[in-house]
Amino acid sequence: MNVIEVRGVTKKFGNFTALNNINLTVGEGEIYGFIGPNGAGKSTTIRILLGMLKATDGKATIFGKDVWKDAVEIHKRISYVPGDVNLWPTLTGGEVIDILLKLRGNGNSNKRDELLERFDLDPTKKCRAYSKGNRQKVALVAALAQDADLYIFDEPTSGLDPLMERIFQEYVRELSQEGKTVFLSSHILSEVEKLCDKVAIIRQGEIIEEGTLKEMRHLTRMNVIVQTKEPIDGLKEMDGIHHLEKRDKEWHFQVDADKMGSVITHISEFGIIHLESLPPTLEDLFMGFYEGSVLSENKRGNR
Amino acid sequence: MLIKGTGQLTKLLFRKDRVKIIVWLTILLAVSLAAAFAYPNVYKTEQDIMAFGLTVENPAMVAMIGPGYDLEDYSTATMFAHEMLLFTSIAVIVMNILFVGRATRADEEEGQLELVRSYPVGRLSYLSAAVIEALIVNLILAFVIAFGLFLSGLDGMDLESTMLYGSILGSIGFAFAGFTALFSQLAETSRGTNVFSFGFLLIAYFLRAIGDIESEVLSFLSPLGWIVRAYVFTENAWWPVFLSFITAILTIGLAYYLNSIRDMGTGFLPERKGRKRASGFLKTMFGFLLRQQRLNIFAWAFGIFLLSASFGSIMGELESYFADVDLIKAFLGEYPNESLTNQFLSLLIGIMALFSVIPAIMSVLKLKSEEFQNRTEFFYSRAVSRPFLFSHYFLFGLIVTVVVQMMIPLGLWSTGSVLKEMGVPFNDLMKASLAYIPALWIYVSLTAFIIGWFPKLSNVVWIYFGYSFIVLYLKELLKLPDWLVNISVVEHVPNFLTEDGNLLPLFLLMGIALLLYIIGIVGYKRRDIVG
Ligand SMILES: Nc1ncnc2c1ncn2[C@@H]1O[C@H](COP(=O)(O)OP(=O)(O)OP(=O)(O)O)[C@@H](O)[C@H]1O
Ligand SMILES: [Mg+2]
Numbered sequence: 114m115n116v117i118e119v120r121g122v123t124k125k126f127g128n129f130t131a132l133n134n135i136n137l138t139v140g141e142g143e144i145y146g147f148i149g150p151n152g153a154g155k156s157t158t159i160r161i162l163l164g165m166l167k168a169t170d171g172k173a174t175i176f177g178k179d180v181w182k183d184a185v186e187i188h189k190r191i192s193y194v195p196g197d198v199n200l201w202p203t204l205t206g207g208e209v210i211d212i213l214l215k216l217r218g219n220g221n222s223n224k225r226d227e228l229l230e231r232f233d234l235d236p237t238k239k240c241r242a243y244s245k246g247n248r249q250k251v252a253l254v255a256a257l258a259q260d261a262d263l264y265i266f267d268e269p270t271s272g273l274d275p276l277m278e279r280i281f282q283e284y285v286r287e288l289s290q291e292g293k294t295v296f297l298s299s300h301i302l303s304e305v306e307k308l309c310d311k312v313a314i315i316r317q318g319e320i321i322e323e324g325t326l327k328e329m330r331h332l333t334r335m336n337v338i339v340q341t342k343e344p345i346d347g348l349k350e351m352d353g354i355h356h357l358e359k360r361d362k363e364w365h366f367q368v369d370a371d372k373m374g375s376v377i378t379h380i381s382e383f384g385i386i387h388l389e390s391l392p393p394t395l396e397d398l399f400m401g402f403y404e405g406s407v408l409s410e411n412k413r414g415n416r
Numbered sequence: 417m418l419i420k421g422t423g424q425l426t427k428l429l430f431r432k433d434r435v436k437i438i439v440w441l442t443i444l445l446a447v448s449l450a451a452a453f454a455y456p457n458v459y460k461t462e463q464d465i466m467a468f469g470l471t472v473e474n475p476a477m478v479a480m481i482g483p484g485y486d487l488e489d490y491s492t493a494t495m496f497a498h499e500m501l502l503f504t505s506i507a508v509i510v511m512n513i514l515f516v517g518r519a520t521r522a523d524e525e526e527g528q529l530e531l532v533r534s535y536p537v538g539r540l541s542y543l544s545a546a547v548i549e550a551l552i553v554n555l556i557l558a559f560v561i562a563f564g565l566f567l568s569g570l571d572g573m574d575l576e577s578t579m580l581y582g583s584i585l586g587s588i589g590f591a592f593a594g595f596t597a598l599f600s601q602l603a604e605t606s607r608g609t610n611v612f613s614f615g616f617l618l619i620a621y622f623l624r625a626i627g628d629i630e631s632e633v634l635s636f637l638s639p640l641g642w643i644v645r646a647y648v649f650t651e652n653a654w655w656p657v658f659l660s661f662i663t664a665i666l667t668i669g670l671a672y673y674l675n676s677i678r679d680m681g682t683g684f685l686p687e688r689k690g691r692k693r694a695s696g697f698l699k700t701m702f703g704f705l706l707r708q709q710r711l712n713i714f715a716w717a718f719g720i721f722l723l724s725a726s727f728g729s730i731m732g733e734l735e736s737y738f739a740d741v742d743l744i745k746a747f748l749g750e751y752p753n754e755s756l757t758n759q760f761l762s763l764l765i766g767i768m769a770l771f772s773v774i775p776a777i778m779s780v781l782k783l784k785s786e787e788f789q790n791r792t793e794f795f796y797s798r799a800v801s802r803p804f805l806f807s808h809y810f811l812f813g814l815i816v817t818v819v820v821q822m823m824i825p826l827g828l829w830s831t832g833s834v835l836k837e838m839g840v841p842f843n844d845l846m847k848a849s850l851a852y853i854p855a856l857w858i859y860v861s862l863t864a865f866i867i868g869w870f871p872k873l874s875n876v877v878w879i880y881f882g883y884s885f886i887v888l889y890l891k892e893l894l895k896l897p898d899w900l901v902n903i904s905v906v907e908h909v910p911n912f913l914t915e916d917g918n919l920l921p922l923f924l925l926m927g928i929a930l931l932l933y934i935i936g937i938v939g940y941k942r943r944d945i946v947g
Pocket of ligand 1: 126129131149150151152153154155156157158196300946
């Protein structure tokens with residue numbers, strides 16, 4: 114059974130369409146990356162999944178239950194870290210963690226102390242005195258110290274330093290080894306690339322791609338560097354070649370995955386001396402999806 | 417440059433606050449004019465005016481609204497000044513505290529200041545902009561009120577006097593803008609700033625009240641004590657205006673100094689180290705709510721207790737004053753059955769009751785501000801249902817109402833041993849105060865209702881609250897039509913001091929409160945939660 118299923122969900126704020134007919138499927142035990150630029154609709158999607166926002170249209174379920182109607186039931190098995198962590202200024206970090214753990218009822222006190230130590234967080238400070246990263250750590254400790262089946266993180270590392278980021282990633286891997294499902298929204302591509310089995314890319318309220326990283330790489334372009342004995346003709350005119358560039362004697366370009374065969378056939382006629390082909394990084398994918406499809410914000414309606 | 421960009425920021429503040437400014441100024445002007453026009457209508461003969469002069473000269477009234485004029489100086493204009501000046505000033509002061517507190521600490525706390533400071537603006541620019549905004553608003557207020565009164569063409573409203581009246585309001589407002597600016601540097605949070613500023617207002621009111629009936633020296637320590645000694649329309653003393661203005665300059669200067677030497681996001685009254693673990697009580701919802709708001713609630717409860725106690729202490733003098741003056745009795749023959757003490761007591765309890773619901777409204781409004789600051793999502797992402805949180809805030813508001821309201825009879829009684837001699841049993845006092853609770857609960861449930869359906873409009877509850885206040889204080893004077901009076905729920909509270917009150921309205925009021933709460937929940941369950 115899929116843990117999260119989103120079918121045709123649309124969310125409008127007034128006549129501004131924040132989400133337009135999105136579909137997502139997260140299977141059990143997956144680490145699912147949800148990436149997209151600022152304002153793409155990541156947090157909106159998550160708030161719909163949490164039953165805080167009501168979808169204008171479509172259906173979303175978690176554990177097979179309706180996210181709006183059965184929110185409380187679902188949340189007994191969920192742990193969540195918000196993107197923008199605001200805490201109660203008069204309480205200490207330690208107090209906030211305890212209160213949040215109490216709300217779920219199955220917090221683990223040893224785990225809490227271990228996490229506090231690993232994340233190097235002083236629980237005696239008043240929340241107003243915490244930096245952004247430290248506020249985020251409070252929410253992370255509270256979320257990780259409790260036992261859940263699904264963990265939802267909204268840009269959990271945006272305020273953390275690289276060392277803390279790594280500790281977070283270790284914990285996520287640990288969760289995945291325990292068979293937990295993780296839904297991770299981010300715009301830090303390297304993080305998603307390191308952690309996630311499956312990725313969805315959202316842009317201006319629409320899912321423009323969903324699948325495993327492997328599938329996506331197939332769908333998109335390869336980076337090619339080639340050097341031949343004789344000068345190559347006709348590359349420019351070929352279909353499916355992008356960013357063509359000549360550096361010294363080498364040609365650098367990108368090829369659409371499905372045109373790879375014909376391009377190789379073509380260049381082999383000129384006597385290949387050296388050929389490198391690199392799979393696209395997630396960043397390439399990301400940029401690839403953005404180019405050429407620059408919709409202006411106002412196409413989604415005015416707020 | 418320390419103040420680079422101040423002009424730009426001032427414009428920004430004005431753009432942000434323009435609606436609020438217009439609403440405040442309009443209401444202040446409208447109420448002042450309405451009152452000014454009402455006096456000649458209500459007090460038509462020399463005798464009426466004399467009677468007024470005699471009644472307001474008693475210690476209880478002096479404590480409440482300040483010392484009056486010489487008996488022969490009373491006219492419709494001086495009556496207006498005596499009854500309206502102090503209370504209007506307090507409203508202006510509240511406006512200034514809210515504006516300056518907002519533009520200094522609150523914006524700093526929410527990070528707006530950080531954003532602004534990252535642009536090429538000076539360290540002191542934001543504070544300067546807040547000060548300039550306050551100065552301009554107070555200047556406009558002074559002129560609008562002055563010319564409004566002058567142009568009314570009412571008897572005795574000459575230009576110098578009305579200018580003085582307006583200037584007093586503007587300058588006392590500006591003085592408190594200065595105090596708030598100062599407190600905003602000392603405190604570390606916007607809440608702290610508000611607590612200090614309103615606390616200071618309360619102390620100032622108090623000092624003046626005690627000073628006005630016991631020894632004038634105390635009154636001179638309080639800015640509010642200065643302004644009630646301006647004797648507008650007779651002596652027209654301008655020194656209170658200058659003194660207020662100098663106070664503003666000094667406090668603002670000090671605020672500038674402190675602002676220039678402190679770091680952003682810090683104050684001068686530092687925080688202690690806190691606990692590592694949450695106590696069992698804090699982990700309950702009520703414990704959690706109480707912890708957030710205890711300072712505020714305690715401050716209000718204490719303030720209301722003190723005010724009631726001080727009024728209780730002058731109650732005895734009140735009765736003996738009336739006993740001495742046969743003349744007054746003759747004039748006040750129109751109320752043969754009600755003792756004056758009882759009349760005064762019921763007005764007092766009414767006003768104090770309205771005050772006491774403020775912390776309760778604030779505590780329910782917290783649900784909305786928590787949501788808009790992305791804090792309710794901690795609850796709603798866990799197994800917490802919306803009715804659970806909503807009902808806890810609501811219930812908490814109901815309890816706060818009762819607790820703070822209890823301070824009124826307790827305060828009156830604690831010093832009012834004389835009350836006993838005068839035959840006002842504690843029971844009656846208690847009943848009269850408790851009778852307000854169902855009506856006050858309506859403010860709480862109205863707040864909950866608005867949060868359930870129209871969270872962005874939650875401040876509308878304050879408009880209704882202000883309306884109730886105006887009705888309570890001015891309904892006789894303005895001769896408001898019944899339906900306008902009836903809109904204010906506290907007008908339906910039976911008076912247990914003078915009659916054996918009817919219980920039916922109390923049950924009706926509770927029913928309405930319950931209904932508003934239930935409709936509120938329905939809306940709250942259906943709507944989007946922002947964060
Ligand atoms: N309550 C609301 N009312 C109106 N518009 C909203 C509301 N909440 C979000 N939006 C708009 O919906 C869009 C999506 O916002 P969302 O917060 O989901 O973006 P995001 O992908 O999380 O971005 P970020 O990476 O900056 O966190 C934005 O354009 C935002 O302005
Ligand atoms: Mg977001």
